[in-house]
Each structure stands twice: as C-alpha cells, then as structure tokens.
Amino acid sequence: MPLTLKEKLKEAQKKGQLKKLIELIIAETGVREDSIEVCSISYQSIIDHVYDLLVLENEVYDTNTQKSNFEKFIDSISGFEYLITYFMTENNIFFLKLPSQTIKESQELFWDSKKIMGNSRNRIFIKEDFSRGFIVLSSEYGIEKAEW
Structure with a gap:
C-alpha cells in the first residue's frame, strides 16, 4: 500500500530530526558516525521488560x-x-x-542537555541484552527508577 503524502512528510521529518540528533552528538562528543547505531526497539518494549524493576519515588519529581x-x-x-x-x-x-x-566522557550532555533531550525528563541507558540498565521515568506520581 503506497504511503500518503502526509505519511511521507511525517517520515521525512522523522529522518531529518534523527539526522540532526546524530550530527549534534557527533559535534558535541567527537564520536564517529559509524559508532552510532539506530535501534528499532520501542519504548513500550523497554517498559514491559523492566516493569517489575521500577520503583516509585512518590512525590519526587526532580530526575x-x-x-x-x-x-x-x-x-x-x-x-x-x-x-x-x-x-x-x-x-x-x-x-x-x-x-x-x-557517554562516560560526556555525562552532562547525556543527563542534563536540552540540546539532545528536548523537554523529556526520562533517562534510559540499557545494554542491548538487558543485562544492565539505568532508567528514570517521570510520572504524575513522582519518578520511577530502576537500576540493575
């Protein structure tokens, strides 16, 4: 089924944002482009995987x-x-x-920077096999966190 014009524009915008993000990371850190890989993992699949590990810090909203x-x-x-x-x-x-x-050499960029995180307060750092990870998610009740 062919893509509609609206879908094509949305996909072009997404590709443009991804390109800008990668260029910014390269410019800020000096990492080589071939060391960056786009992952097809979804936000929901990560949440599903770590759901039982998340601990709510009730009434704490500052990540x-x-x-x-x-x-x-x-x-x-x-x-x-x-x-x-x-x-x-x-x-x-x-x-x-x-x-x-x-990430080690540019911790401020990956934790605090509005340049690469926009307005998101969520932070997710995981190994591909999920053997280790660090997650902080902002919710309406406080922050949810997991480290393993």
Missing part, C-alpha cells in the same frame, strides 16, 4: 535526584561496551546504541 546514581552506574560499565540510550526530539522518540565511553 536530577538520581544524577549521582547515574554517574555511579555509567562508571561501572566498561568503556568497550555499548548502551542503548533514549532521545526525544520535538515529536519523535529515538533509541541510539552508543559506545559507553562516549
């Missing part, structure tokens, strides 16, 4: 309360491993697999 835990987590990951990381643009969500060394 920065978890920044030191993120720093400990990222420091515990070998620099030779890759992590799937969550990014949100104006109207799209992307998951990119990046060298953990890149």
Whole structure:
C-alpha cells in the first residue's frame, strides 16, 4: 500500500530530526558516525521488560535526584561496551546504541542537555541484552527508577 503524502512528510521529518540528533552528538562528543547505531526497539518494549524493576519515588519529581546514581552506574560499565540510550526530539522518540565511553566522557550532555533531550525528563541507558540498565521515568506520581 503506497504511503500518503502526509505519511511521507511525517517520515521525512522523522529522518531529518534523527539526522540532526546524530550530527549534534557527533559535534558535541567527537564520536564517529559509524559508532552510532539506530535501534528499532520501542519504548513500550523497554517498559514491559523492566516493569517489575521500577520503583516509585512518590512525590519526587526532580530526575536530577538520581544524577549521582547515574554517574555511579555509567562508571561501572566498561568503556568497550555499548548502551542503548533514549532521545526525544520535538515529536519523535529515538533509541541510539552508543559506545559507553562516549557517554562516560560526556555525562552532562547525556543527563542534563536540552540540546539532545528536548523537554523529556526520562533517562534510559540499557545494554542491548538487558543485562544492565539505568532508567528514570517521570510520572504524575513522582519518578520511577530502576537500576540493575
């Protein structure tokens, strides 16, 4: 079934946002483009996988309360491993697999930066096989977090 014009425009916009995001990560970190991989994993599949691990911090809405835990987590990951990381643009969500060394060297960019995270307060860093991960999600009741 052929795509409608609206679908084609939406797909072109998504590709443009992804290209800008990758270019920004390369410019900010110096990582090589061939070290970045676009992942087809969905947000819901990640939530389904870690649902039982999530702990609600009731009435805590500031994700920065978890920044030191993120720093400990990222420091515990070998620099030779890759992590799937969550990014949100104006109207799209992307998951990119990046060298953990890149994230280690640019922790502020991947935790705090509005440049690459838009207005999202969610943070997701997982190994592809789900053997390790760090997640902070913003909800109406507070933040939900998981680390394994």
